[in-house]
Amino acid sequence: MAVLWGTMWCMVALSVLYLLVVVKGPSIWDRLLAINLIAVKVTIIIILFASIYESAFLLDAAIIYTLSGFIGTIFIALFFSKKEKKQKQDEKKEGKSIWRVY
Amino acid sequence: MNTGILNTDLIELICILVFFLGFYGLIATTNVIKSIVFLWVMEMAVIMFFLSIGYNIGIVAPIGTDLVPGQVADPLPQALMITTIVIGLAVTAVNITMLITLVRKHKSANWDILRKKSSES
Amino acid sequence: MLTYFILIPIIIAVFLYMLACGKKGRAIAIIFQTGFVGAVYYVFTLTRQEEILTNIGGYDSILGIYLREDTMAAAFVLLTAIFFLIASIYSFREKDGRLFWFLIFIWQGASVGIFLTRDLFNAFVLIEVVTVVVAILIMFNRKNRSIYDGMFYLMLNVLVIKFYLLGLGYLYRMTGTMDIVIATEALVGMERSELVLPYALMMTAIALKCALLPMFSWLPKAHGSPAAPSAVSAILSGLHIKCTIYLFLRMQEMFSTLISAYEFFLVIGVLTGIVGFVLAMAQSDIKLILAYHTISQVGLIFAGLSMGSYYSHIGGMYHIVNHALFKGALFLSAGSIIKAYGTRDVYQIRGLLRRYPGLGIATLMAILGITGAPLFNGSISKYFMATDASAQMNVILIFMSLGTIISFVKYGSMLFGKSDAEPEAGVKVPAEQQIAVFALGFMCFFTGVFGVQSVQFLFNTSVTIDRLGYLEKAGIFFASAIAGFFIYKYYIKTSKLLKRLRSFEMGFRSACVCIGVFFAALLLTVGLVQYYY
Amino acid sequence: MIYAILVLWIFLAAIIIPERRGIRIIIYFAIFSLVTALSFFLLGSPDVAMAEAAISTFSTIFFVICFEKHFRLKADGEGDPEKKEVSKAAAAKKYVLPLLLIVPLFALFIFFRPGPEVSTYLKDLYITRFAQDVGGVNAVTSIYLAYRVYDTLFEALVLVIAIVAVSHMSAFKEMTVPDGEHSDIERDGLAVFTIRIIAPILLLFGVYLVMNGHISPGGGFQGGVAVAAFFICRYMIYNIYDMPVKKIIRLEEVLFMTAVAIAVFGVFLGAGTFVPLEYLRLYQESYLILMNILIGLKVACACIVLFYRFVAIERR
């Protein structure tokens, strides 16, 4: 049991570290990576919690967590990649920065 | 396990703090999109407050057949908060649509600029 | 049984929207509304003997949700039914009927729901429904600034409902229930100091929805919105704001064993009334004049309800009904006038009585009602309010009524005279609009002449009017009418201060600050009082 | 444990305030929702946590679209927003002055806070009664499908109205996009292939949540939103706007009416009292499952419509 609790605390500590990356990270991609990592950590926390209480139905929450978190991240990433590209091209064409998303 | 009084108390304090952080954000920011974000933040604080009612360390979800009232979380606030979250989503969607329409028209999402430009037209 | 008063309008609404019957919809609407008034009247007569209780689902104890219709709720529901019938008649030829009838029916169902429910969380859900519906209706025609107004309205109301929800959370934690009646019983043994916070939180939310003093900035935008159909403005002013006044009464009743912030609401009510008519004097847009007047009248109602004596309470309650009648008549006629004259400027519209006698007479009756002329309904409720009031309060009431008179002298100048902006001869006001407006105007007169009987009929209590006192009030009215006319003529028309006030407007952030200030003031007042008593 | 998470939560709420750049706000918001859902879970309410986790996907996407639209239009209108430098004094004034209100308000709030006593009157009643009254295993689902189904109906109504509101307030009246118009979202073979594998799992899981709502955490709302998330995946795979949005809206209204009818017959009229005792359990469970399916489908329809409106029409 101690291992589970210890791992849980470890995950929380890691999330805090990832949060530093989210705040500091120079580009939007660093931040998105950190979101992804935090999502995994949160999933693991939930699984550990369910494991401690020995209740299988709590794992449903972990599954929906994983799926929805990933879909959000993927959507943002796909959504902005094209935008960024277009913006760079426009900037090149006009020779100045037009607008910045991040 | 624990007396429980301290637990509820601390979580309540945190919820109030976040509630007022959201309120502060509403007052301090001029951007409408951020205002909508802060409305969501305030709603989350309220929901957290509801869920923390009667919280105790070691409490489990109210699912199962032979439940003992002392060991499970309060089911009523949970049922109500699902309602609140869904209503929040609907209202946020309406808000964002209005905002996009306004931004399309006035090319800005600043409260003051929007007010000025709206009363001009 | 009571459930169906809420569900059937909503089912019909969705049905109409689904089948897309815009034109057929209005026939269905009128037939349904007439039937609805009949059904509501039947239940109304039943409630004279005892209150009706519906336990949804029939679960034991307080596990389910209860609906109840007692004397007060029955009066409000009857008002709702009649008002929606008249509004439906008025907007018989509304464009884009599909959406309009859908929203109106849902609004009706949810309003009745708010009056009937005994559960505070259910009230929250219904308020959210009504808020979104009203936000759509405010920007129904999507003109100029209506989207901004709608967004302002929606965001402010959504913000303040969070306060309500937080207060409800505290209440639930302390009493373990959300039912008003059970909570009243559970609150009896509690400490007063514990209840201060939930009281202040919930009252802040309700005060914003009633547009009390620092937080009224959304109301003129919403009620005077040029994009909304006139029937919507009328329902907003006449009925919608009464939903929250009703909730205010219920809350006060619930907390009354421990907390009674009557003095606070009396002061705020009086201030709201004064600020409301001062701002109304400054306006020139006829819908905005009426919208600011709603603020003033709400202040008056709050003052009446908070004075604490039996007669003033009756006066406040009766004024709620009266305000619905005359403000409804005024808003509906204003809509017709705007359509006929093609302008919203009060200085350009002249000769109404000559051109459109039906509209003119109805407007005149409503103006006489709102200013408190003898034989009209406003005088009855104002008389009741002043019956047991102290001398200072009497002076304040006379002052407020003088302010109302001054701004309605301005409004009434539309009735006479001549101007260039008169419409072509061909522009006609549709018959059903004239009927609707005239019905409301006549009701102002009717409930004035039979004031005592109306009060007995609606609120099931006996009152008496002292003829001598009533005559005295009539004398005061005529004196102040003359004074008001001269003040209008020689001061208001030329005042520069008022012109500056015309562009007075609050931004969203200032409105948020106002909510915070009001909340702090209420908290401090209620909290400090406990050290004195 | 929960306190550590909650401290993170406060921090996340606080760093949104001074942030000025759109995408960062979205990212903070996404993490905020994530952490919120985790705290809900740790507070013993997996149902709410699932609802929040699923719904936060949608709200994040709405915010993304809103910010993107804003930045593009603002660029047309005013030029580069970054170039407008705000003086430090003005910024300080903007952020410090509101503190004068908020800090006393917070202090007052803390001062007048009622004691921590919790009344468990209704909780005990629900916990001891729900199994025989309603017949579910999940107390939360039992409450919102039976004891308080009246509230749930209005909540469903809010979604119906929200769709009407969204289509009325939008600058574009039409509901669907002409055939053959493609989105400009990035397409990538590997991503499409993998999402193709994931999407059926998501759909299956959503259906599982809906059908199993009365036994395990989940239910109509969570499952419905998960099913709607399947359509986000579909959008990312096929990259076209080919949803029959009008039909979905009709379907949603029909589902709403059906849900009202079922609720009226099942709960308001008290049909359970007429059922013979040996079939009572069967009746109760079938009522819960039916209601969950109806509400799940309804919520799914509403979320799909909202998503498509935002992605296909509002973004133009």
Added chain:
Amino acid sequence: MASILEIAGSVLIAAGAILMVLGTFGLLKFKRFYPRILISSKIDTVGMLTLLLGLVVRHGFSFFSAKIVLIIVILLILNPLVAHILSRSAYMSGE
């Protein structure tokens, strides 16, 4: 028997946690995006896998384990996918 499984599971869980910590170290050490995603996504996937396998071992053959295996499958598909999409998007937009 059960205790052996438990110990083995605990060891695996601890190993997973340590791997994740190492991944985080990599994330914090490098300042550019591509090294970061190279280090952290790989190690994170492996660490997550080890940790969850440890849980499966701990619980033995049961419904609980089956659900965890499902989560493992989902994560195994999605985690590299996100890394791929992120790096690809970053490359496309000229990071």
